[in-house]
Amino acid sequence: MKSFLLNLALFTGLLLSPALHAQDLDTDDPKKTPEQRATDRTEKMSAELGLNADQKTKVQAANLAFTQALAATKEQGADKEAMRTKAKELKVQRDAELKGILTPEQFAKMEELRKAKHTEMKEKKKAQKSGKPHNE
Numbered sequence: 001m002k003s004f005l006l007n008l009a010l011f012t013g014l015l016l017s018p019a020l021h022a023q024d025l026d027t028d029d030p031k032k033t034p035e036q037r038a039t040d041r042t043e044k045m046s047a048e049l050g051l052n053a054d055q056k057t058k059v060q061a062a063n064l065a066f067t068q069a070l071a072a073t074k075e076q077g078a079d080k081e082a083m084r085t086k087a088k089e090l091k092v093q094r095d096a097e098l099k100g101i102l103t104p105e106q107f108a109k110m111e112e113l114r115k116a117k118h119t120e121m122k123e124k125k126k127a128q129k130s131g132k133p134h135n136e
Contacts, residue, residue, distance in 0.1 A: 034067035041067075048113060049106045058101045066094045 032040070042060040045051060051059060073086045099107055 034071040035064060038063035038067045045110070049102065049109055051102075051106070055101055055106075059098065062094050062097045062101065065097075066090050 038060060041063045042056060045059055045063075046056050069090050070083075070087060073083060078086065098110070102110065
């Protein structure tokens with residue numbers, strides 16, 4: 001009987017162990033704050049474009065202003081179309097600011113990377129609609 005209870009306790013412990021660990025691992029909030037999104041974007045741009053320290057600070061400020069303004073629009077309960085319109089306006093403003101921060105070469109590379117990402121996303125969406133993997 002002791003052996004049965006001991007085995008039962010061990011088995012129960014093994015079953016519950018992954019669930020407990022999953023809770024420990026899932027401490028991050030799945031939604032990032034505007035500050036986190038701005039920092040992530042700035043780090044990516046820094047790596048892709050080779051920003052110096054001064055540029056990185058200014059780019060962080062521009063990205064933060066963009067993400068905060070977009071978050072504020074979303075909090076106001078804007079619908080999809082209003083969000084899209086506002087995002088386009090904010091992107092134009094941010095790009096104008098970035099044009100003054102980045103060198104012409106860096107800005108051109110940023111635009112090139114955006115176009116490549118846009119093309120990749122279109123192909124991925126097209127592949128999902130057709131049911132085929134996009135890498136075939």
